[in-house]
Amino acid sequence: MSSTVTMDVDHDGIAVLTIDVKDKPMNVITADFDQDLGQCLESVISDEKIIGAVITSAKNDFMAGADLKSMLPALRGLSDKSDVVEKVIASNQTMRKMETCGKPFVAAINGTALGGGLELTLACHYRIAVDRPDAVLGLPEVMVGLLPGGGGTQRLPRLIGVQAALELMTQGKHLKPLQAKGLGIVNELASKEELINKAKAWIKDKGDAVQPWDKKGFKVPGGLDANKVGTIQTFSVVNALVAKNTNHNYPAPISIVSCVYEGCQIPIDSGLRIEAKYFVELLTGQVAGNMIRSLFINKQSADKLRARPEGVEKSKVTTLGMLGAGMMGSGIALVSARAGMNVVLLDSTDEQAAKGKEYTEKFLEKRVARKKMSSDDAAAMLDRIKVTTDYNDLESCELIIEAVFEDREIKAGVTQATEAVIAESAIFASNTSTLPISGLAEASKRPKSFIGLHFFSPVERMPLVEVILGKETSDEALARALDYVQQIKKTPIVVNDSRGFFTSRVFSMACNEANTMLTEGVSPALIENAARHAGYPVGPLAVQDETSIELGYKIHLQTMEDMGDAYKPASGWEVSAKLVELERLGKKYGKGFYDYPEGAKKRLWPGLADLFPVSDQQPDVEEVKSRLMTIQALDAYRCLEEHVLMSPDDGDIGSILGWGFPPWSGGVFSYIDTVGIEKFVERCDDYSQRLGERFTVPDSLREKANNKESFYSD
């Protein structure tokens, strides 16, 4: 008897197949499910009394895709690629059999249907979806480096046309049921109550059991013919946009385009074989492995607060106290109010505090204008933010976050003023980006409740929060800080205290490397292009302009002051010194590494070539890319060794979500595995000899290389 699919046949001879994959919060495709669905299908086909079938789910949602956690390692473990291909093809044949068996199948989509879940419905002859605002439909496989390998690349374009299908699949877009209906993915919408009856009615009334693509004379909507102008233009443009958007780092999008191009010009059975081969190529490649590990499995586990200490009762912030209404404070207030919290936003003057609230107001105006939010909801959210200059208003706050100027004395002042009024049980968090937490905690009466919550700018868009433990931070403070991060739907990583923690410290390594390259005579355009082509969101010179060159320089001076004789200036420090001297302080000031002409795109400042003459001999672009990524990966390893980081997963997630370390690599540690640890060490040795001792390999890493260890074993 099937364990994941149950079958009931009504008096009209209509079978209802209800999917319920036990022990999973959502239905996912597992080996058991494949088998169970196959068995039910056989029953539907062989039982003459059955005239058709409805497929639906017993859970709140219809079905998500493959169970990446269990299924992929199993498939990846198969030794021979052709074995995997055969396995994928076999699993697709169940669906092919379903759509060609002569009896009509209807998908009754009661909620979200993603990936393999949606693909299953595409193999049905008719799709009815419940019009729920919280339900989404889509083929998001590309987000983890895969393609829709359950026939999605073949059925979707045959159903809705090449262009619309390519857009959905290469971007992994999610659609609301209504949008899916508009595109023709779903045939009909229904309420929850009428769903099954409508599905049955279609079987009784119409029940066309032949897919459009199995009918004689079928043509892909809009046409697909490599000899026709439309097809030529569509693919020329799509190919180029994919190359642009991926910088050739991600093989999945172009594989999707190829599946459509190659597979939809020929009959679907051949198309499905083509899809299976591209799918297996991705599945067995490194990029998908990296992305699934870091962006799916490990991120999910971080989101579920893997790092939360046991034995602390689950907590919820109802009122947040936000100290400082500058850029960070405004953003933190916004995301907290959005998560339903009341926010007390405090600054030294009414004007400044009000300005902080205005940030949310402007944000909400846009949301309402774009119809992403009702004006009532927006008004309610804005109401949750209360501005003040009076510390007494913080009294009821369970959590305080401080985001005032990066100056120890100012920070100490607000800490003490706050602790004078808040409850004994309240947690105090500092959003410092570089100052060590234990040092700041010295100003606190209760350092056990003192913790670091390092947000990234702009807060409403950046998904990471770096949680920093001071020397004395308690388990309870950590647990409650994590609960808060979960409440605002961000991903936490927990790190130990250190100058710059993990993210600021390692992020700055690439900036320093870029500056060092300038001093060596590497062309600035080459540096910036290499970084972008490696997969960083912006070049290291542009990013310094964004964050302000002055700031970087000040941190340098502060560190020099703090560390005294022990301070060794970074190899590229003179670059920021020179720019500061020339008052080229960054984008905010209209000039930095770049010029910012009005009404035109920024351009690298030609004067850079006078400061740092470009040499005739330029390095290979691959070396420039590798230097930026290698120095960050190496320093991340030092963080691990120094216990700033507690696990490679945190480093991987933090590097991608924190500063955009190229996601294809899976993050800083996955990058070392991707390069190969022995080769990585060899490369560092070469760099340390040629470029400087910052590339010196720690003994423990060399030992790992000698033992051929990797950070991950999947």
Added chain:
Amino acid sequence: MTEAFIYDHVRTPRGRGKPDGSLHEVTPVELITQVLAALRDRNELDTSRVDDIVMGVVHTQGEQGANPARIGAINAGYDLSAPGKQLNRFCASGLEAVNSASAQVMSGMSDLCIGGGLESMSRIPMSTVGGAMAVDPQVAYGSYFVPQGISADLIASKEGFSREDVDSYSVESQARASNARDNGYFDHSIMPVKDQLGETLLDHDECIRTGTTVDDLAKLKPSFVDMGANFGFDSIAIQRYPEVERIEHVHHAGNSSVIVDGAASVLVGTKEVGQELGLKPKAKIVGFASTGSEPTIMLTGPAPSARKVLKRCGMSKDDIDLFELNEAFAAVVLKYMKEMDIAHEQINVNGGAIAMGHPLGATGAMVLGTLIDELERRDLNTGLVNLCIGGGMGTSTIVERV
């Protein structure tokens, strides 16, 4: 090795390659038919002696496909023993066809061949042409494909050619072409294209813009800005050439080759067959070569192909009196002059495709004829013809007057 001699060359004028062009009403096969007929008639050629007819055609679909060399020969009333074949080396097809015809002669396997080419760009527009290069996702993505205009702008960006540089070059091309036409330098090679009734449809290159100035050209908008920015091609070009900060779009309709219709053919044979048929050789094929080059920048193949043929022939560029490099885009020629260290006075002395047009499959054969006529007019000896080619190639031929 047998020597191959050029006995004659003839071409159509180049008609604007649009529906309002004078040759639009003429089918592609009719263009080549008239050229083959002219070559026969003005040489009183016994076409039963023709061992092969090789024609370059780039866009070989529809009425321009299925071997117009053979079909044109039948249509022109050639002896049925004269076979024909088409070949495609993109923009160098016309020259490649002459090289291929010459190779047959030089190998001793043929005595007399015709090489040439045709292209009716008004009837088979470039936009209708597929092929794997841009369309097949694996190919386009894997080879960092960008359209030629982007490649040309990439050359300009990489080499630092300004808009004024490319425009000035183009103004000079117009001036030279006007001068050459007005003084009858092309009269020997051009044959008028006639209609069904024998009336002349066109007897001169109809796209030359006499008196074009740099100021005129400065008014034109660059052609590939949108394509580069919105379709991602600039990014792809920079992915391949990361030393380039940004693509400066300097090319436009006035400094790129004009889209035209036309056909040409060149008669090549042994010394003996010439004597036998009473033909007077004009020039000798010294050598030829093709090379592949990086396909994204695409149009930098000419210089390597020139070096290759020079080396093979034991010559240096100083042995060459005049150069012709097809003016696909102004930057292509500027880059070639810079790389080969050739003065503008020595190259494209009668203008080129920027003024007169580039009927893809035919151009190579046309330019070869122009060069031979000019060597004769100036009483010089040696010339080198060169074309840049899609997919990243270059083809060169050296000729010497006899």
